[in-house]
C-alpha cells in the first residue's frame with residue numbers, strides 16, 4: 119500500500135489515483151509520439167504480449183495495421199472520450215480491441231486488449247432500452263437496471279448505488295446469486311469513494327477490475343518522455359486500481375468488478391456496481407453497450423426525478439384547493455392540511471409535520487410533544503429571514519433539542535404568516551432509524567485505526583457514527599417544495615384573515 123501518512127480518511131483524498139504509473143495485466147498500453155507514432159512509453163508486459171520490443175520503434179515498423187487505422191483519427195480531439203480501434207499488431211499479428219485517446223500533455227495513448235466473445239448486441243440493447251423507458255418510478259428503474267446488467271454481464275452481484283446530498287451511498291437495487299448475503303439497503307459513508315475518484319468517474323464512465331490478485335504492470339520508463347511527468351491515466355481503461363480499493367474488495371471477498379457511472383444533469387447520481395467471485399473480463403463491445411445503457415438510465419432518472427417534482431407541485435395545488443374549500447365549508451382551513459396527512463408528508467419525505475398557528479398546535483405523524491413544538495416555534499422566530507429553515511441535525515445545532523432525536527432529528531420549517539410563532543414544520547428521523555439491512559446492522563463492529571481493514575460492515579459502522587443524530591439532508595428540491603407549501607398556506611391565511619375581518623365588521 120502507498121504511504122499515505124497518518125491513517126485517517128483525509129489520506130484517501132491525497133492519493134493521485136490517475137497518476138499510478140501502472141496498468142492491470144490484461145492489456146497493453148503504448149504512449150505514442152503524435153508526429154511519427156513512435157512508441158515512447160509502454161507497459162512492461164508489451165514485449166511479452168506483442169511478441170517484440172516496442173520502445174523507440176514506430177508503430178508501422180511493428181507490423182499489422184494499427185498505424186494505418188490511427189492515421190484517419192488524428193484530426194479528432196480524442197481528449198474526452200477514447201475511440202475504439204480494432205487493429206492488428208505484429209507480423210502475423212493478432213487482432214486487438216484498441217482504444218485511443220489523447221492524454222493531457224500530448225501524445226496518443228493506445229490501449230490494446232485481446233478481444234473476447236461478444237454476443238450479438240443489437241437485439242439485446244433494443245430490448246434493454248425498451249425496458250428502461252418502460253419504467254415509471256425511480257425504484258422500478260433501479261431494479262430494472264440491476265436486472266438488465268446482471269442478465270447482460272453475468273456477474274454474481276449487480277447493485278445500483280445511489281448518492282445522497284452528503285455523498286453517502288445506499289444500495290437501492292440489487293440482483294445477486296441466491297446464496298450471497300444481500301446488500302440491498304446498505305449505507306456507506308462518503309469517504310469510501312474519495313472525491314478524487316468521484317471527479318474521475320464523471321469523465322471515465324466505466325471501470326473494470328479484472329482480478330484483485332493482479333500484480334500491477336509498471337509503465338516503462340516510469341515518467342512520460344513527452345512531459346517528464348507521470349502519464350495521466352484518467353481516461354485509461356487499463357489503469358491500475360487504487361491499492362486501498364483493491365484491499366476493500368479483497369476484504370469483501372470480491373475478485374472482479376465492473377462499475378459504471380450514473381450521471382444525471384452532469385452530476386454523479388450513483389453507480390452501477392457489479393461484483394464477481396472469480397476473475398472476469400468484459401469485452402469492449404459489450405462494455406460500450408453497457409455505457410450506452412447507463413446513459414439511457416441517467417436520462418430516464420432525470421425524467422423521473424422531474425416527474426416526481428411535478429407531482430409534488432401538483433399535490434400542493436390540490437392541497438391549496440382543499441384548504442380554500444374548507445374555509446368556505448368550515449370557516450377554517452387547518453383541517454384540510456391534516457385530514458390527508460400523506461399529502462403533507464410525502465412530497466417532503468417526512469415522518470411528521472406540525473402547524474403552529476394562533477397559539478394552537480396541530481400535528482400528524484412522528485412529532486415532538488406540544489411543549490417541545492412551542493419551544494421550536496420560539497426558536498424558529500429567532501431564525502426568521504430565510505423563506506425556509508432546514509436543519510438535518512437539529513440537536514447537534516441546538517443542544518437543547520438533542521432529546522428529540524432519533525424520531526425528530528431533522529427539521530424543515532417555513533413561516534405561514536408575518537406573525538411570530540406561526541410556522542409549518544416537518545420532521546425526519548435519524549437516518550439509522552430508517553435502514554433496512556439483510557443482516558444485523560447494529561451488530562457491534564470495532565473500528566480500529568488500521569485503514570486497510572476497510573470492509574462493508576466497517577463502513578456501515580462508520581456511516582452510523584457519522585450520521586448519529588442526523589436526519590437525511592434536505593435537498594434543494596425539498597426546500598423548494600416546502601417553500602411552495604409555505605407560500606400557499608400564507609396566501610390562504612391572508613385570505614382567511616381578510617374574510618374574518620369582513621365578517622367581524
Ligand code: BLA
Nearest residue numbers: 130135306310311312315325359360362363377391572574
Ligand atoms: C473506489 N469505493 C470505490 C468505488 C466504490 C467503492 C464503489 C468505485 C470503484 C470503481 O468505480 O471501480 C466502495 N464498493 C464500495 C462500497 C461497496 C462497494 C462501499 O461495492 C459496498 C457494497 N475506500 C475506503 C477508504 C478509502 C477508500 C477508507 O473505504 C481511502 C483510504 C479508497 N475507494 C478508495 C479509492 C477508490 C475507491 C482510492 C478509487 C479506486 C480507483 O478507481 O482506483
